[in-house]
Amino acid sequence: MTEYRLWGVIVAAGTSRRMGSVRPKQYHxxxxxxxxxWSVDALLGIPAIAGVMIVRSADDTCLEAVMPRGDPRWRDCIGGGERQASVQAGLAALRDWGADATDRVLVHDAARPAVTQGDIRRLIDHVGDDPDGGLLAAPVRDTLKxxxxxxxxxxxxxxxxxxxxMTPQLFPLGRLESALAMASGAVVTDEAQAMERLGARPRLVAGDPGNxxxxYPDDARWLAWALDRQRAGDEA
Structure with a gap:
């Protein structure tokens, strides 16, 4: 396997419009x-990750209070009005930190706190050097209407x-930069969709459906159960 560094970008610049909350949901x-x-710990818990960039809103005043103290593997930057712009800002900040085009980057939603480190490791292992990258996902189980x-x-x-x-989604940093730049002006709902516009076929890696x-507010009950279960497993 080709040697490369692994980085993380956590998108945390949302304003929780659908949640109907004054306080951004990433701080609930x-x-x-x-x-x-929870989301930051999931990525920082992977020893291979060189650093994690937290993309926040310009008026965020809560970040410092929740981040792990004394860990040099995280930094923050200001995001944009939409997810795509925030991810681009995160990638640019990683470049300033020392990342290069051949490195790999895990892009994760701040609002997916129940991702397991086992799933993240499996994603990394399954994608490997694949230039098209890959993402955690779950087969649709129910009938759709x-x-x-x-x-x-x-x-x-x-x-x-x-x-x-789901997220994280894992791609070569340089190719993801190109994909997002090409998608400028288009509506892309995740990084994989931007990569698809380049002609890439990202690998689907089965993840826990609980991720x-x-x-919505009712999601908190399920996530609390999932996180308590993970914590109990870690302490067993």
Whole structure:
């Protein structure tokens, strides 16, 4: 396997519009800790990671209080108005930190606190040197329905071959920079979609379906259960 360094970018610049909360959801307490703290620990717990860049909003005043003290492997930078711009800002900040185009970067949502280190290690191992990268994902299990404008069933698409994308997503830093630059002005909802526009075919790596994104208030109950279960396993 070619030698390269591994970096992390955690996107934490959101304003929680869908959550309907004044305080950004990455700072909500779940299982006794801020959501962002869980996500950061998941990446920093991987010894191979050279550094993790936290992408925050310009008016964020909470970050320092939740980050691990004395750990030199994290820094922060200011993100943009949309996810794509925030990831680009994170990659540029990694470049300033010393990362280069041949390095690999794990891009993770701050609002996915229940990702397991086992899944992250499996993603790293399975993707390896693949220039197209890869992502954690879970096969769609339930029947899907497409709705019409009246909220009625319009069709039932086949779930064959469909996966639910998660994070982290792992790509060569230089190729991801190019993909995001090419996608400027287009709507891309994750890094894999930007890579697809380059012609890449990212590898799907099966992850724990419990790695959900904290999107609605009711998600907190499930995430608390998942995180308590992980913590109990670590202490056993």
């Amino acid at each position: 307490a779940i299982a006794g800790r801020p959501v962002l703290a 497409r709705a019409d404008d009246e909220g009625r069933v319009a069709s039932t698409p086949s779930r064959d071959g469909l996966w639910q994308a 959900i994104k904290y999107t």
